[in-house]
Amino acid sequence: MSDLRIRPASPSDIPAIVAMLADDPLGAQRESLDDPTPYLAAFARLAEDPNQHLVVADRDGRTVGTLQLTIIPGLSRRGATRSIIEAVRIHADERGSGLGTQLIEWAVEESRRQGCRLVQLTSDVSRTDAHRFYERLGFEASHLGFKLVL
Template sequence: MPGITVRKARRDDVEAIVRMLIDDQLGATRDSADDLEPYLRAFEAIDGDPQQLLVVATSNDEPVATLQLTIIPGLARQGALRGQIEAVRVRSDHRSAGLGGDLIQWAIDESRRRGCALVQLTSDTSRTAAHRFYERLGFVASHTGFKLHL
């Protein structure tokens, strides 16, 4: 990623991250930058948990992409750790240049460095282009996910 640096997100990155969430077909209906307080509370919880890693890819220290990596311990697979990738977003003016793939590869490498046996992610069923993207990166659509909104 020439000119791009991946680093742990900081509190002052939250607004830029929220704007990337909003600049998305689904996020536009769920997120808003009108009140950053709930996002800042979530950031503090993420930042305080060593099993969570919220990162930004920056250009000139300006966030242009983001993802959250969660390290999940479990008993299955002989006590294997899993890396769970969530909320992958690339700012619209940096899309289609390979940054998303590079950021996912960074998360895979970080998961491996932390001793994970596998990396997993979920993607909304309506995101068919994203599904093709993840398959090109070697991910396999192996499970069906379910959600219950509370």
């Protein structure tokens, strides 16, 4: 297998990241590269925040996976720091290759390195394959989530 590298995302990765975010029925409704301005602005905000880690998986110079890891200091759980994994996406050509597992393992290890005592993630209720994937990696469904679109 060719070289895989997990690295911080750069602005030049944005088109590939957005294409992966849009490559499913849910993302296709939310994402569009017609105007990259909001993505570039969001990237700038992420890059300024040391608690945000937007990474890509790069294989032979091609962006084939991504996720965002957010570190959250808190008071609950005796002052525990936790992390949240979001926006995990794997390029269609790479699904089933083990890349998703490698990305999640990277995020869990980085969470440990950052002193986190809990790793959280959410997954849309319709993503049943993703739910099985996360459970295989040791995550358990423990909460009911809510959103309020503003």
